[in-house]
């Protein structure tokens with residue numbers, strides 16, 4: 236068998252962020268790129284905020300098919316592109332860029348990353364959705380849940396950021412409610428769907444809120460994917476809450492990005508297995 240080697244015509248993909256060395260995107264995408272025999276390679280590139288403009292200029296000059304964007308560039312990148320699709324325009328955040336004929340177009344595949352796993356639990360939409368957190372992940376969750384017909388309630392540590400999220404969506408014609416964290420027990424117990432969009436629980440055994448407020452039959456999505464499962468997912472599942480680990484969001488957002496770049500639906504199981512293998516070290 237002739238081994239694949241990159242050449243000058245190989246298509247290049249990146250994930251950019253700062254930090255970015257922990258990213259599971261390169262192994263997930265490269266696994267599928269190789270198994271489908273595509274002439275492409277996906278690399279992690281640390282890009283600091285002051286380098287973002289230079290990075291965008293460089294990708295325009297080179298054989299770059301696209302890139303993923305992670306913390307802290309999801310909002311800043313949206314302002315440097317030629318076009319935004321609906322998901323990026325409505326959230327004001329970009330996690331995926333496609334470069335075609337020199338045109339850079341931004342997408343937010345985190346929205347699908349929230350929507351798909353929820354649908355796979357049988358959740359049909361409607362009811363009350365509570366989002367804890369008000370950053371980029373929360374914006375993606377809000378758009379997904381609004382488009383599924385939910386009443387969306389956001390609770391965040393800093394009320395200012397929650398209000399900024401509410402105002403952003405109001406500007407797009409959507410209603411998002413903001414409540415104080417003191418009201419968390421009431422809203423968590425009344426929710427049909429709960430999303431953790433904070434990093435609490437990442438690489439620790441903390442939970443963003445006590446699972447005593449959750450009830451059997453509710454649906455929970457924890458965006459945090461390491462450890463797998465998180466304390467929140469473990470305790471909620473034990474209570475009979477339909478719990479979706481962050482790994483599912485990770486895999487579905489990656490699959491959507493892959494399809495945007497290559498026009499092919501990737502094998503989800505291969506992506507999931509590769510991510511799991513890395514998570515289990």
Ligand SMILES: NC(=O)c1ccc[n+]([C@@H]2O[C@H](COP(=O)([O-])OP(=O)(O)OC[C@H]3O[C@@H](n4cnc5c(N)ncnc54)[C@H](OP(=O)(O)O)[C@@H]3O)[C@@H](O)[C@H]2O)c1
Nearest residue numbers: 368369370371372373392393396432433434458481484485
């Ligand atoms: N599974 C996936 O595919 C996926 C996709 C996207 C994001 N994520 C994960 O989701 C998490 C949030 O990402 P993001 O991009 O939305 O981050 P972000 O923009 O930095 O927002 C973080 C949010 O969490 C809140 N927060 C941070 N530390 C907290 C603490 N100790 N206690 C309470 N609230 C806290 C912040 O509140 P303040 O406003 O008060 O600072 C903010 O609202 C991260 O862990 C990220 O890795 C996962």
